[in-house]
Amino acid sequence: MPNRGLTWWQELIRLHSQQETPCHGKVAYTILDSHLSTMSNPENIRKSYHHGELNLSHLTADPIDLFRQWWKEVLDANLGEPNAMTLATVGTNHQPSARTILLKGISEHGFEFYTNYQSRKAMEMEQNPNVALLFFWKELERQVRIEGRVEKVSRQRSQEYFQSRPLGSQIGAWASPQSKVIEDRSVLDDAVTRIEEKFIGQDPLPVPDHWGGYIVRPHLFEFWQGRPDRLHDRFEYILENKGWKIQRLAP
Numbered sequence: 369m370p371n372r373g374l375t376w377w378q379e380l381i382r383l384h385s386q387q388e389t390p391c392h393g394k395v396a397y398t399i400l401d402s403h404l405s406t407m408s409n410p411e412n413i414r415k416s417y418h419h420g421e422l423n424l425s426h427l428t429a430d431p432i433d434l435f436r437q438w439w440k441e442v443l444d445a446n447l448g449e450p451n452a453m454t455l456a457t458v459g460t461n462h463q464p465s466a467r468t469i470l471l472k473g474i475s476e477h478g479f480e481f482y483t484n485y486q487s488r489k490a491m492e493m494e495q496n497p498n499v500a501l502l503f504f505w506k507e508l509e510r511q512v513r514i515e516g517r518v519e520k521v522s523r524q525r526s527q528e529y530f531q532s533r534p535l536g537s538q539i540g541a542w543a544s545p546q547s548k549v550i551e552d553r554s555v556l557d558d559a560v561t562r563i564e565e566k567f568i569g570q571d572p573l574p575v576p577d578h579w580g581g582y583i584v585r586p587h588l589f590e591f592w593q594g595r596p597d598r599l600h601d602r603f604e605y606i607l608e609n610k611g612w613k614i615q616r617l618a619p
């Protein structure tokens with residue numbers, strides 16, 4: 369392909385308009401294909417951040433208030449699954465593990481989520497209650513990191529939330545031995561059938577003993593706003609005796 373210093377799409381338009389070659393369709397395909405293979409290399413994927421900035425005047429004394437402001441903006445922006453967050457745990461073998469879960473409550477006490485109390489994450493939190501949460505709202509070019517200690521919520525709170533879920537999700541929570549190895553899909557299908565028979569005609573179901581909520585009580589927050597040239601804004605809040613200490617971090 370002649371290199372005239374054109375982008376792949378400029379070259380396509382040029383070929384198309386000049387009809388330079390009788391097989392320009394094939395040439396066009398080759399250019400597009402070479403562009404796609406270049407873009408499939410993560411090294412070539414770049415994005416510049418211009419959405420906004422974060423400075424001292426935006427900060428609140430309590431990080432939960434700033435989190436709530438950002439949360440409102442996330443909701444106003446109508447993003448898909450805005451409550452999806454990463455939960456990182458570390459077991460006794462010091463091996464970190466991370467997975468996506470859904471935020472189900474925000475209060476001055478912390479951040480709530482629900483899961484299986486016999487899952488890998490639950491075992492790790494039992495051994496080591498120090499966890500990290502991570503939100504990435506890419507459309508707003510924002511990230512929030514949270515570190516804290518996790519506790520189970522009350523049985524009553526778990527039951528309230530469990531029973532607010534659709535019946536199918538309640539049955540799923542009863543049926544799935546989360547994180548365990550299973551032979552095949554039929555193990556789940558059979559478990560669902562057994563649960564449906566056990567609770568026939570009931571809605572809502574009682575909350576299973578092996579399922580419930582946790583609250584992460586934070587002692588560290590970091591608010592990150594993407595800026596041009598990788599010179600992002602970062603502010604960290606650390607909980608000390610006197611209250612929250614705030615400092616700017618280099619990007």
Ligand SMILES: Cc1cc2nc3c(=O)[nH]c(=O)nc-3n(C[C@H](O)[C@H](O)[C@H](O)COP(=O)(O)O)c2cc1C
Nearest residue numbers: 452467468469470482483484487488489490546547
């Ligand atoms: C968008 C999304 C939301 C999820 N929400 C939850 C959740 O709220 N609770 C949960 O236990 N698992 C949730 N999962 C599944 C977890 O990522 C994970 O597969 C599961 O909890 C088992 O993790 P573990 O084996 O490390 O305990 C979600 C996954 C995705 C992709």
